[in-house]
Amino acid sequence: MFLTPSHPKNPKTRTGWPCGELYRSLLLHRLALSLSFLLLLNSTVTTIVAIRVKTITPNPSPVKLPVFREAPVFRNGDSCGLNKSDLIQIAMTLDENYLRGTMAAVLSMLQHSTCPENLSFHFLCAHSDIELVPSIQSTFPYLNFKIYHFDLNRVRGKISKSIRQALDQPLNYARIYLADILPADVKRVLYLDSDLVVVDDVGKLWDVDMEDKVLAAPEYCHANFTVYFNDDFWSDKELSKTFQGRNPCYFNTGVMVVDVDKWRNGGYTKKVEEWMAFQKKKRIYHLGSLPPFLLVLAGNIKQVDHRWNQHGLGGDNFEGKCRNLHPGPISLLHWSGKGKPWLRLDSRKPCVVDHLWAPYDLYLSSRQFLEE
Numbered sequence: 001m002f003l004t005p006s007h008p009k010n011p012k013t014r015t016g017w018p019c020g021e022l023y024r025s026l027l028l029h030r031l032a033l034s035l036s037f038l039l040l041l042n043s044t045v046t047t048i049v050a051i052r053v054k055t056i057t058p059n060p061s062p063v064k065l066p067v068f069r070e071a072p073v074f075r076n077g078d079s080c081g082l083n084k085s086d087l088i089q090i091a092m093t094l095d096e097n098y099l100r101g102t103m104a105a106v107l108s109m110l111q112h113s114t115c116p117e118n119l120s121f122h123f124l125c126a127h128s129d130i131e132l133v134p135s136i137q138s139t140f141p142y143l144n145f146k147i148y149h150f151d152l153n154r155v156r157g158k159i160s161k162s163i164r165q166a167l168d169q170p171l172n173y174a175r176i177y178l179a180d181i182l183p184a185d186v187k188r189v190l191y192l193d194s195d196l197v198v199v200d201d202v203g204k205l206w207d208v209d210m211e212d213k214v215l216a217a218p219e220y221c222h223a224n225f226t227v228y229f230n231d232d233f234w235s236d237k238e239l240s241k242t243f244q245g246r247n248p249c250y251f252n253t254g255v256m257v258v259d260v261d262k263w264r265n266g267g268y269t270k271k272v273e274e275w276m277a278f279q280k281k282k283r284i285y286h287l288g289s290l291p292p293f294l295l296v297l298a299g300n301i302k303q304v305d306h307r308w309n310q311h312g313l314g315g316d317n318f319e320g321k322c323r324n325l326h327p328g329p330i331s332l333l334h335w336s337g338k339g340k341p342w343l344r345l346d347s348r349k350p351c352v353v354d355h356l357w358a359p360y361d362l363y364l365s366s367r368q369f370l371e372e
């Protein structure tokens, strides 16, 4: 189930937040209307998300929403095609804690794309974060995007505690359900985390030849793969056979090109879920959503150039630890790890790499207001 916010009739009246409250309530009203409309008519769309219109009504408590500068308009180059297949489908989650990162990521892609008007965004968000939608709309008035409600209950009972609480957020698991959530005409999707910026034409990553693979991502075969699973896993005769006949390598699930049809037809959601259920019974790993992905797909993905995920820039699990860039060309910078560039910049203790994120920051200030 999705809704497409319509474009403004008169962009001049929509410069953002001086009249934010009014705009916001208007938009919420419009959302509620289109939702009831979709609920009435849209019985053909199969979806895992349940939408309750009443949850759209604004929360009466004071909310502190960040305010963002409006991004400029980005236009297509002459070489951009007119085909439906020319659309570049990008899925991201939308989450209050990462909103500033999402804005920067979107801006970076628009800015470096040859065909920015052909980017189509799919934002997955929890009911409680529906209030972020007007922020996206006012920051990117011309963005082609859809919002999908991700029902956190779908995964809540399946998540095992990991060594880092941030990894246990249900929305982290939304990427497993892309094939169920996205409409059937989306055949391929690029899933991206919200703590990254793309500094190259994202269309190049999108155009990867997947061959017969269900997933494409940079692979890291020099990393010690053993460490992603515990001794109970490796010492178990049956379990350790999981990777037989494969050459499993670590890959980062924050940047993935997914063949949605192959994923759906191959029942990959269920395969990943089965490992999560197994982990609940017998602990075989310590991290969050990564290990079940590795169990199902490691050693069976299409390798993409490392330039497309320079990850780990958030540092390790130690507060304040900075990481340098790895040598080689870079198309995507990813602040995976504990540190986030917007927090470190605000605390005036940034790492050197954080200055590469700063140019994409659209954040203006925080504004407290009472709703209605």
Ligand SMILES: *[C@@H]1O[C@H](CO)[C@@H](O)[C@H](O)[C@H]1NC(C)=O
Pocket: 081, 082, 083
């Ligand atoms: C659309 O793409 C197909 C296959 O790539 C091509 O044959 C066709 O001419 C394209 N149509 C237009 C209108 O560009």
Ligand SMILES: *[C@@H]1O[C@H](CO)[C@@H](O)[C@H](O)[C@H]1NC(C)=O
Pocket: 076, 080, 081, 082, 083, 084, 085, 086, 087, 115, 117, 118
């Ligand atoms: C890609 O952008 C061009 C130029 O704006 C547009 O005419 C075309 O319809 C877009 N393609 C798709 C599939 O939206």
Ligand SMILES: *[C@@H]1O[C@H](CO)[C@@H](O)[C@H](O)[C@H]1NC(C)=O
Pocket: 224, 225, 226, 227
């Ligand atoms: C990989 O990690 C495991 C577990 O920590 C360790 O026992 C093994 O020696 C490591 N292998 C290599 C090649 O470093």
